[in-house]
Each structure stands twice: as structure tokens, then as C-alpha cells.
Amino acid sequence: MTRRVFIVNAALVATLTVGAASAQQVLINAGGATFPYPIYSKWFDEYHKKFSNIAINYASIGSGGGIAQVTAGTVDFGASDGPMTDAAIKEFQDKRGSAILHFPTVLGADVPTYNIPGVTASLNFTGEALAGIFLGKITKWNDPEIANANPGVKLPSNNIVVVHRSDNSGTTYIWTDYLSKASKDWEMKVGRGTGVNWPVGLGGKGNEGVSGSIQQTANSVGYVELAYAIQNKMTYGKVKNAAGEFVQASLASVTAAAAGMKEMPEDFRVSITNPPGKGVYPIASFTWLLIPSKISDPAKKKAIKDFLGWMLADGQKMTEALLYAPLPKAVVTKELKAIDKIQ
Amino acid sequence: MSVTAPTALPARPSGRASAFWHRLRSGDDIAYVITLTCALTILALAVLLVFELFRNSALPREKFGWSFLSGTTWDPVVGQYGALPFIYGTVVTSALALLMGIPLGVGAAIFLAELAPTKISNGLTFLIELLAAVPSVIFGLLGIFVLVPALVAIEPAIRAVLGWTPLFSGPFYGVSLFSAGVVLTVMIIPFIISISREVILAVPTEQREGALALGATKWETTWNVVLPFAKKGIMGSIFLALARSLGETMAVTMVIGNEPKIHESLFAPGYSIAAVIANNFAEASDSLEKGALIELGLVLFGLTIIINGLARVLVLSTTRKGAS
Numbered sequence: 001m002t003r004r005v006f007i008v009n010a011a012l013v014a015t016l017t018v019g020a021a022s023a024q025q026v027l028i029n030a031g032g033a034t035f036p037y038p039i040y041s042k043w044f045d046e047y048h049k050k051f052s053n054i055a056i057n058y059a060s061i062g063s064g065g066g067i068a069q070v071t072a073g074t075v076d077f078g079a080s081d082g083p084m085t086d087a088a089i090k091e092f093q094d095k096r097g098s099a100i101l102h103f104p105t106v107l108g109a110d111v112p113t114y115n116i117p118g119v120t121a122s123l124n125f126t127g128e129a130l131a132g133i134f135l136g137k138i139t140k141w142n143d144p145e146i147a148n149a150n151p152g153v154k155l156p157s158n159n160i161v162v163v164h165r166s167d168n169s170g171t172t173y174i175w176t177d178y179l180s181k182a183s184k185d186w187e188m189k190v191g192r193g194t195g196v197n198w199p200v201g202l203g204g205k206g207n208e209g210v211s212g213s214i215q216q217t218a219n220s221v222g223y224v225e226l227a228y229a230i231q232n233k234m235t236y237g238k239v240k241n242a243a244g245e246f247v248q249a250s251l252a253s254v255t256a257a258a259a260g261m262k263e264m265p266e267d268f269r270v271s272i273t274n275p276p277g278k279g280v281y282p283i284a285s286f287t288w289l290l291i292p293s294k295i296s297d298p299a300k301k302k303a304i305k306d307f308l309g310w311m312l313a314d315g316q317k318m319t320e321a322l323l324y325a326p327l328p329k330a331v332v333t334k335e336l337k338a339i340d341k342i343q
Numbered sequence: 344m345s346v347t348a349p350t351a352l353p354a355r356p357s358g359r360a361s362a363f364w365h366r367l368r369s370g371d372d373i374a375y376v377i378t379l380t381c382a383l384t385i386l387a388l389a390v391l392l393v394f395e396l397f398r399n400s401a402l403p404r405e406k407f408g409w410s411f412l413s414g415t416t417w418d419p420v421v422g423q424y425g426a427l428p429f430i431y432g433t434v435v436t437s438a439l440a441l442l443m444g445i446p447l448g449v450g451a452a453i454f455l456a457e458l459a460p461t462k463i464s465n466g467l468t469f470l471i472e473l474l475a476a477v478p479s480v481i482f483g484l485l486g487i488f489v490l491v492p493a494l495v496a497i498e499p500a501i502r503a504v505l506g507w508t509p510l511f512s513g514p515f516y517g518v519s520l521f522s523a524g525v526v527l528t529v530m531i532i533p534f535i536i537s538i539s540r541e542v543i544l545a546v547p548t549e550q551r552e553g554a555l556a557l558g559a560t561k562w563e564t565t566w567n568v569v570l571p572f573a574k575k576g577i578m579g580s581i582f583l584a585l586a587r588s589l590g591e592t593m594a595v596t597m598v599i600g601n602e603p604k605i606h607e608s609l610f611a612p613g614y615s616i617a618a619v620i621a622n623n624f625a626e627a628s629d630s631l632e633k634g635a636l637i638e639l640g641l642v643l644f645g646l647t648i649i650i651n652g653l654a655r656v657l658v659l660s661t662t663r664k665g666a667s
Contacts, residue, residue, distance in 0.1 A: 062625035064633075087629075161516055166601030166618075168419070168626035190420065194628050197418035202518055202612050203601025205622060212487055216495075217516050 024053060026303045031059035032066020032079030035108055035170050035225065036287045039322050040079065043315050047307055054303045063170055063194070070290050071095055076300055078290035081108070081170020082194060083269035098294035101341055102268045103308060104286035107325035109226040109254045110175045111236035111283070115214050116141060116156065123237040124149040124246040127182025127274070127282070130239070133160055133221060134179060135186060136200035141219060149246070156219070163213045163222030166203025168195035174285040175223045178273040223283075226254065227323035241282040242274050251325040253281035259328035268335070284325070294343055301342060308339050393644060400638035402631050411638060417603045417619075419628045424635035426642050428603040432520065432613035433646065436595060437588040439524025439609070440531055444584060447528070448535025449577060455536070456543035457565050468540060475533035483597035486526040491517035491598060494525070498610075513608040518600040521609040526594050531584035538583065542576030543569060578658045582651060589647055592617040616643045 030040075037060035044056040061069070063080035070078030071092045083102055084092070092100045112125050129145045132138035138145055142155040165172045173194045180187040190196050202217075204210035207228040214220045226249045229236045238246040247253050260277030261270060274282045289308075295301035312332050319326045327335075403411060403424055414425015451471075455464045495517045505511040546569045554564040570577075600612020601622065616639050627633040 064626040064628065085629075159514070166596065166614075167622040168628065170626075193420040194626050195419045195623055195632075197416060197420065197423075198602070201602070202516060203614075203622075205596050205601070209487075209597065213516075213518060216487075216491060 024299055026054045026299045028054070028056045028077075028300055028303060029059075029075045030056055030077050030079065030289075031061050031069050031075045032290070033063045033081045033170060033287055034060040035081050036079065036106055036324065039106055039319055039324050042318055042322060043307075043311055046315075046318070047310060050310075051303075051306075054307070056303075056307065062168075064168070066290065070100070070292065076295070077292065077304065079105075079288065080290055081285070081287045082173045083271075083288060084290065092292075096292060096294075098292055101291045101293050101338065103289040103291060103335055103338070104258075104268050104327060104331060105289055105311065106319050106327065107254050107258055107272075107284055107286055108170070108174070109249050109257075109281055109284040109325070110171055110178070110223045111226050111229050111249045112221060112223055112239065113211065113214055113229060113234050113236045114221040115218060116158075117218050119153060119155065120235070121150070121153050122235060122248065123153065124240065125237045126240045127178070131179045131183030131186040134162055134164070134199070134201070135183075135189065136162070137185075149240070158219040161217050161220040162198075162201030163204055163210050163217070163220050164198050164201050165195075165210060165223075166205050168193075169206075170194060170285070170287065171207070171223070171225055172196065174273065174283060177271050177285070178283040181271075181274040226251075230323050239282055241278075241280050242276050243278045243280070245278065247279065247281045249281045249283070251320055251323070253279060254284045254325035255328055256280045257282065257284040258286065258325075258331060264331060264334055266338075268331075268338070286327075291342060293341055305339050305342055309336065312336055393641070396637055396641040396644065400634050400641055402634035403638050404634075406631070411635075412642065415603075415605065419623075419632050422629075422631050424632070426616070426639055428605050429614050429616045429619055429639060430642065430646065431605050432523075432599065432615040433589060433617070433643065434650075435520050435609070435613065436523040436527055436599065436615060437585060437650075439521065440527035440588045441581065441585060443524065443528040444531045444535060445581060448532045448580070448584070449539055451532070451536045452539035452543060452577075453565060453570075456540045457561075457569065464540075468537060471533050471536050475537065479530065479591060480593040480597075482526055482530050483594035486522065486594060486598040487518070490525060491522055494522055509607050510609050513606070513611055515610040516600065516612065518598050518612055519610050520599065520606075520613040523595045523599040523613070523615070524609070526598050527588045527591060530591065530594060531588050534584045534587060535577075535580045538580035539573070539577045542573040542580070545576070546572045574661075575658070578654075582654060585650065585654070586647065589643065589650070590617055591615075592621045596622060616640075616646075 037058070040058050044058055048055050058079075063082055066075075066078035066080050067084055067088055069075045071088070073096060084100065089100055112130060114123065123146070126145065126149050129138060129143075129149065132143070132145055139159055140157055141160055142157045147155055173192060176186075176190065176192040176196050179190070180192045190199065202213055204213040204222070207224045210222045210224055211228070211232065211234060214222050224234070236249065238248045240246050256277065257272050257275050257280040260275040260280045261272050262276070264270060268286070268288065270286070272284055272286065291304060291308075295304060312327070312335055316326045316332065407414065407424065411424065411426055412430070413427055414423070415427050416423045416425050417428070418424075455467055459467070495515070498515050502511055550568050550572055551564050554568040555561075559567065595615050596618035599615060599618060601614050601618065602612040603614045603619070606613065620636050620639055623632065624636050627636060
């Protein structure tokens with residue numbers, strides 16, 4: 001151990017004396033979304049193992065925090081589960097004098113999960129049914145909107161107890177974004193956001209709070225992240241996609257949702273809920289790194305650009321082990337080109 | 344207690360020693376300055392806190408004015424914020440906690456200080472003080488995994504007795520204002536017990552002996568002599584308990600249901616100020632929501648001052664009555 005340190009030190013001294021700055025220590029600070037934290041910390045760790053002079057420190061402080069910190073310039077790049085709004089982008093430009101770039105990294109999805117005594121089948125949900133339930137218009141499990149999608153399942157006439165997230169989160173953004181597309185009524189009355197004014201229901205803190213409340217409350221329904229549902233072996237329902245199929249969420253059907261987007265905008269700020277195409281799961285979203293288009297420190301700039309290239313190639317192979325859906329090929333190709341925008 | 348006066352010291356006259364003695368004698372001044380600095384630091388912290396809360400909540404104060412306090416809608420999508428459901432939830436859960444916690448806590452303190460054998464009393468007090476050190480998230484987890492299912496199980500019994508009042512009407516999902524009140528009760532009891540016990544123990548033995556000599560029974564002595572003597576200290580323990588319950592975050596948010604609506608039933612879900620700040624601050628969607636959450640902090644500060652003030656007035660009036 002001591003010997004190795006000695007050799008490394010000797011090598012360092014050697015490079016320094018030669019005058020090459022190639023082994024210069026680069027410390028990069030980043031922060032933001034909590035949802036992709038496990039894969040990000042895996043990536044930054046693997047990357048550090050590969051290039052020991054580059055260390056990326058990531059604080060999972062939440063998407064809102066990520067946007068605020070990158071705008072304030074206290075981190076080198078941010079991360080968010082929702083794309084920045086036009087107003088937030090303008091604020092960034094006013095404060096930092098350059099543009100902010102969005103780079104999708106992985107995909108996440110929300111699944112409906114429920115606890116109905118006597119029902120073990122994986123239920124089918126239409127968008128109308130989910131919107132109706134969360135609006136408080138569909139109040140009983142045997143409502144025709146639910147029953148018609150589930151022939152052969154004996155649904156009770158009990159009142160539905162709705163459970164949603166109480167903390168603002170990207171998970172809620174994906175869910176309400178989907179409901180807004182599935183139901184005009186929802187879009188008008190509630191809308192989309194990381195937190196909304198819920199018409200009905202109990203609030204649980206975090207995925208664990210929602211799933212805890214569902215497990216303990218008979219006849220309840222709520223939504224959690226796909227990865228959380230898989231890890232905890234929860235039963236979750238299928239959701240009807242735009243092509244009319246009831247699809248079970250899986251990493252493949254989530255990646256397919258992103259691939260289904262025919263027109264990817266140049267800035268990657270796009271909602272992929274309820275996309276067209278067969279076999280796609282409709283309640284999914286990208287999560288993004290937020291990178292300033294101008295990075296003044298050349299060492300940091302190179303490190304970040306190199307990392308992005310690695311993340312889009314080798315990094316994508318590590319996603320499925322941690323239950324994140326990888327990016328579709330078309331998006332990877334487009335992103336590799338976009339790296340050149342960082343100057 | 345006899346204290347040997349340090350008269351021996353100045354008997355050794357040497358230049359250096361007398362200078363030292365002089366400084367030591369003016370130690371009063373040093374102590375005064377040091378303790379004054381400490382007190383001013385606390386004051387400055389409080390003022391700074393209010394100032395920062397006030398400064399950072401400018402946006403919602405301009406937009407909503409006083410209607411922020413009476414508003415009942417919390418909608419980040421359209422940018423509409425009102426604090427009333429959170430104020431209601433905070434006050435109701437704290438009131439419930441005090442209602443259940445005061446008799447339990449003071450009762451236990453009386454037993455431990457006046458009636459229990461010393462060995463048992465010391466052992467129990469140690470355990471109770473341990474309870475006070477348990478992190479609140481643990482109480483929250485116990486609340487959601489143990490208390491909530493237990494309450495669901497005994498809910499029919501409560502409803503059978505008290506179901507006729509609107510306070511215990513409507514459906515019960517386990518998470519509710521009532522559950523939050525029960526968890527808070529458990530959390531504040533250690534404060535009430537350990538402080539009240541100390542205060543009761545500090546009542547001079549002569550007081551008890553006097554009452555007993557006049558023919559009072561043990562309980563009459565405790566009730567009519569010891570408790571009135573210890574009243575101020577017991578009130579102090581209750582203030583501390585109240586402060587903890589008003590500001591409690593994690594344990595409350597896990598069992599209150601987090602629904603920003605005003606229901607008269609205690610079985611219905613609610614929301615508290617501290618809980619909504621903890622839930623939403625990290626992911627606040629824009630500066631207006633962040634400002635509104637900070638203004639809620641200011642409201643909680645004001646609420647604490649008002650409630651403490653009212654409680655103090657109550658104490659003063661009852662103390663005078665007791666004295667006359």
C-alpha cells in the first residue's frame with residue numbers, strides 16, 4: 001500500500017517536473033435530483049477508478065436544488081428529473097451569461113400500485129380511469145371505467161383510497177404530466193408539477209411513505225417509481241398506451257417509450273409520457289444533467305465532456321443492473337453530437 | 344454548609360500575587376460581560392432568524408398580503424398559497440398532544456417524585472430521559488408501522504364511545520390528525536416527566552412536613568402543598584413540550600396524512616407547518632413556492648410566540664388566584 005502510494009507520488013512528481021498537466025487533479029462539484037442518485041454515484045465512482053485524477057462529487061439535494069445551485073454557480077453542473085422551464089433558462093442566461101444544456105442520462109417510470117383485499121391479479125388501468133380516480137370522480141373499485149378494462153376480475157364495491165406523494169418530486173411530475181395528457185379535465189383542474197393541489201387523497205413522504213400507506217390501507221391506490229416497485233417486489237398495474245395496448249412497465253418498455261418519440265427537440269427538453277408506438281409504457285420520463293454551455297476552466301471542461309462521452313457509451317451498460325432504463329440508440333447518437341456545444 | 348473563606352491568599356503580599364488577586368476580585372465584571380455576551384448572542388440569533396425569514400418571504404408577502412394567513416388553497420401549479428390548513432393542523436395536533444400529555448406526564452412525575460421508592464424512581468427516570476433522546480424519525484417509523492395499525496384496530500371502540508361527536512366522524516385511514524397527536528404525546532411526555540419530577544423533588548421537605556403535621560394525608564399534601572409550590576416549574580416543562588410539538592417535523596409528516604385541508608374530524612388527515620416545509624423545500628418548484636414555505640416558517644415563529652404568550656398569561660392569572 002505504502003509502496004503503491006510512493007510509486008504514484010513518484011509518477012506525479014515525474015509528470016509535474018516534465019511539465020505536463022495531464023495528471024492534474026480535477027475536482028468537479030455537481031448536485032441535484034435524488035431519483036438518479038444511485039446510478040450517478042456508480043458512474044462517478046467507476047469513472048474515478050478509470051481516471052484517478054478526476055473526481056466528481058454529487059450531492060443529491062433534489063431537482064429544485066440542482067437547478068438553483070447550477071444557476072447560482074455553486075456547482076459545476078446540476079441534475080434534474082424535470083426539464084428547466086423557459087423562465088428558469090432565462091434566469092440562468094441572465095445570471096451566468098451563457099446557455100444551459102440538457103443531457104438525458106437514463107429513464108425512469110411511474111407505476112400504479114394498489115392494495116385491494118381479494119384481488120391478486122395485475123389490474124389494467126386506462127388513462128381515463130387513473131385521472132378519474134385521482135380527481136375523486138371514480139370513487140369505487142367496481143366503477144365501469146375500471147371494471148370494463150378488467151374482465152374476469154371480481155372487483156369490490158369498496159371506496160377507493162387515493163395515496164399520493166406529499167413531498168415535491170420528479171415522480172409526481174411524471175405522474176401528473178401523464179394524467180394531464182390522458183384527461184383534459186385533469187389538465188384544467190389540477191395540471192402538472194412536482195407538487196400539485198391534489199383533489200383527493202392521503203400524502204405519503206417519499207416512495208416508502210406512499211407504499212407504506214398503501215400496504216396498510218385496504219382498497220388504496222397510489223403511484224411509485226418503477227425501480228422502487230421492482231426492488232420491493234410490489235404488484236403494479238398495466239397502463240393503456242396510445243396504441244391501445246395495456247402494457248406492464250419494464251426497463252425495455254420504458255426505453256421503447258423514449259424511442260417512440262419521432263421528433264427529438266434539439267435541446268432534449270421533452271416530455272415522453274403517452275408517446276405513440278406499440279409496446280411502449282406511457283408513464284415514463286428522461287432525467288437530465290444540466291450543463292452550462294460555457295465552462296471557463298479548461299481542465300473541468302475536458303473532464304465533463306469526456307465523462308459525457310463515457311456515460312453515453314460504457315455508462316449506459318451499467319444502468320439495467322440498477323433498474324434504470326437505458327437511453328435508446330437514436331438519443332445517444334444525438335447527444336454525442338450535442339457534447340460539442342459545450343465550450 | 345461551611346465555606347472556608349480564602350483569607351489566606353492576600354496574606355502573601357507580593358507584587359504579582361496582589362495583581363492576580365485584584366483581577367480575581369473584579370471577576371464579577373468578567374463574568375458579567377461573558378454571560379451578557381451569551382445572552383445577546385441568543386437574542387441576536389433570534390432577531391437574525393426573523394429578519395432572514397422576513398427578507399426571503401418578500402415575494403409571497405407582496406402577492407398575497409394578509410390573505411396568506413386565511414387562504415385555504417396550496418397549489419404550486421397556479422401559484423396560489425394559503426397557510427390556514429397548516430396552521431390548523433399544527434395547532435390541533437399540539438393541542439391534542441398537550442391534552443393527553445399533561446395529565447400523563449404530570450401524573451407520572453408525581454408518582455416518581457413523591458410515591459415511588461427511590462430505586463425504582465431513579466431507574467424509571469433514567470429510562471424516561473433515554474426516551475427524550477430518541478430521534479424523531481424513529482417515533483415517526485414506530486408511528487406508521489406500529490401505532491397506525493393499532494389505532495385502526497381500536498378505532499371501532501373509540502367510535503362506539505365518541506362517534507356521536509363530529510370530532511370522531513368520517514372514514515379513518517389510520518393516518519390522521521389524531522394519530523399525529525398520539526405520536527406527539529409520546530414524544531413530549533419525557534420532557535414533562537423529567538423536568539416536573541426535578542421540580543417536585545426540589546420542593547422543600549419542610550413544606551411537606553408542615554402539611555403532614557397539620558393532619559393532611561399524603562395525597563392532600565401532594566395536591567394542596569407540593570404541586571402549587573412546583574407549579575411554575577411544571578408549567579415550564581409544559582412550555583418546552585409545547586415548543587417541541589409545534590416544531591416537530593419528521594414524526595408528524597409520517598402519520599398526519601399530509602392533506603392540506605381543514606376537517607373538523609380528528610380522524611381525518613391534515614397537515615402541519617413544519618411538515619409541509621420539510622416535504623417541499625428541497626424540491627420547491629419556483630421562487631414563489633420557496634418564498635411561501637419560508638413565510639410559513641415565519642408564521643410558525645409568530646404562532647409559537649402567540650401561544651407561549653397566551654400560556655404565560657394563563658399561568659400568571661392562575662398563580663395569582665392560588666396566592667390569594
